[in-house]
Structures are given as C-alpha cells and as structure tokens.
Amino acid sequence: xxxKFSFVVIFFIAGIVLAVLISISAVREAYRSxxxxxxxxxxxxxxxxxxxxxxxxxxxxxxxxxSDFQEKIAKEKLNLQKTDESVVVVKPGAQKEQQQEVxxxxxxxxxxxxxxxxxxxxxxxKY
Numbered sequence: 001x002x003x004k005f006s007f008v009v010i011f012f013i014a015g016i017v018l019a020v021l022i023s024i025s026a027v028r029e030a031y032r033s034x035x036x037x038x039x040x041x042x043x044x045x046x047x048x049x050x051x052x053x054x055x056x057x058x059x060x061x062x063x064x065x066x067s068d069f070q071e072k073i074a075k076e077k078l079n080l081q082k083t084d085e086s087v088v089v090v091k092p093g094a095q096k097e098q099q100q101e102v103x104x105x106x107x108x109x110x111x112x113x114x115x116x117x118x119x120x121x122x123x124x125x126k127y
Contacts, residue, residue, distance in 0.1 A: 074080040
C-alpha cells in the first residue's frame with residue numbers, strides 16, 4: 001500500500017509540473033502573438049502612410065506633366081513668352097526710392113548724435 005501511495009504522489013507532482021510547463025508555454029505564445037499583432041498593425045499603418053504619400057506624388061507628377069505647369073515654369077525660369085503676349089516690366093516709383101533714401105539717412109544721423117556709452121547700452125540690451 002505504501003508503494004501505491006508513493007506512485008500516486010509522484011504522478012500528482014509530475015502532473016502539476018506538466019501543467020505548469022504547459023501554462024508557461026501558453027503564456028509565452030500569447031505574448032508572442034500580441035507582439036506580432038502590434039507589429040502587423042504598425043506595418044499596416046506604415047503601408048497606409050506610404051500609399052497616401054504615393055498618391056500625393058502621383059498627383060504632383062500629373063500636375064508637373066500638365067501644359068499649364070510647363071508654361072508657368074517656362075515663363076518664370078526661362079523668361080519665355082507666347083507670340084501673342086506682351087511683357088510689362090514695372091519698376092518701383094521714384095517716390096518710393098526717395099523714401100528709402102530718407103529712411104536710411106534718418107537711421108544714420110541719430111546714431112551719430114548718441115553718446116558712445118548709450119550706443120554700447122543699446123548694443124547689449126536693446127537689440
């Protein structure tokens with residue numbers, strides 16, 4: 001009877017150990033499954049972002065191939081014009097140039113009247 005009792009205890013302990021090992025394995029697989037699922041979601045988001053970016057690039061390429069864009073670039077960069085177009089160059093008025101000269105002179109004159117210590121104070125603390 002003692003032998004039978006010891007075999008039951010040994011089988012019981014072996015069953016508990018086996019159950020613990022199976023549980024640990026199941027937990028590891030569940031963790032690995034969650035990790036893979038998160039990675040798949042991240043890759044799916046990246047694929048969606050790349051698809052949107054690809055669509056935007058396709059739209060830009062389509063715009064760059066239009067005759068309107070090519071005409072605009074030819075006018076801006078190459079200074080070309082159509083045969084029926086007239087080019088008008090607008091220069092700033094003389095009054096605007098005089099105002100700029102006066103503004104420059106006004107900036108220079110007050111600085112000459114300011115004492116040196118005040119110039120240093122303005123240099124370090126006001127600018």
